[in-house]
Amino acid sequence: MKQFFYIFFLLMNLGSFAQGQNAFELANEAYADENYEKAINAYQGILEEGLVSSELYYNLGNAYFKKQDLANAIYHYEKALQINPGDSDVIENLNIAKTQTIDKIEEVPTSKIDKFFQSVTGWFSLQSWAWISIAFSLIFGLFLVLYFKSISSKSKRTFFGISLLSFILAIASFSFANFQLSETQDENFAIVFENQVEVRAEPNPKSEVDFELNKGTKVELGSNFRDFQQVILADGTKGWLKSNTIKKL
The missing domain is CATH 1.10.287 (Helix Hairpins)
Structure with a gap:
């Protein structure tokens, strides 16, 4: 009886994998036909099934990039790199997407x-x-x-x-x-999903606005207070913004 359940569980997993592969191929076909909205919905459907891969995030990022949605494109490229940090195709497309963002922030040199x-x-x-x-x-x-x-x-x-x-x-x-x-x-990071987000000196809506951030900018997350999130930029600059303006990686 125990062997039967093992075989049944294995077959169920194989069936889910086969369905995921089929859905992935259909999504790729939609992308190839330049039906990017359909491709995005198909890729998102695969993610909702719990089937995750670097290739899936990469293709989803490409579809968003084609629709000129830089925030979502960069977000999904970053998710792909979390799974496979050395993927040269993902790195190249991510760098291209970053060149089209408004905010240009120099990173602190690493050792x-x-x-x-x-x-x-x-x-x-x-x-x-x-x-x-x-x-x-x-x-x-x-x-x-x-x-x-x-x-x-x-x-x-x-x-x-x-x-x-x-x-x-x-x-x-x-x-x-x-x-x-x-x-x-x-390292806990997020992507800014709105333009002209006010970054304040303190977690207070009446606090002084130090600078603004725009869609697609990657920030490191610090502490949080109520509906404010502290962010740290690549150059070390810190500030507070509304938590609902960013999406955590």
């Missing part, structure tokens, strides 16, 4: 170490780095066993060298996975 980690971790997704770490750990364990069982000194040196290299690579890939995970968890 060489952070740049190195961001560059390397972008090669693979978080899940891929985790699997790579597990694979090297298994190789390390296998060759360590062969090292202890080997009689020949030459074989011992070879097995020890491979196991040591595998151990180092396992630690390195685990570190990259952990760095990518901490980046995702620690």
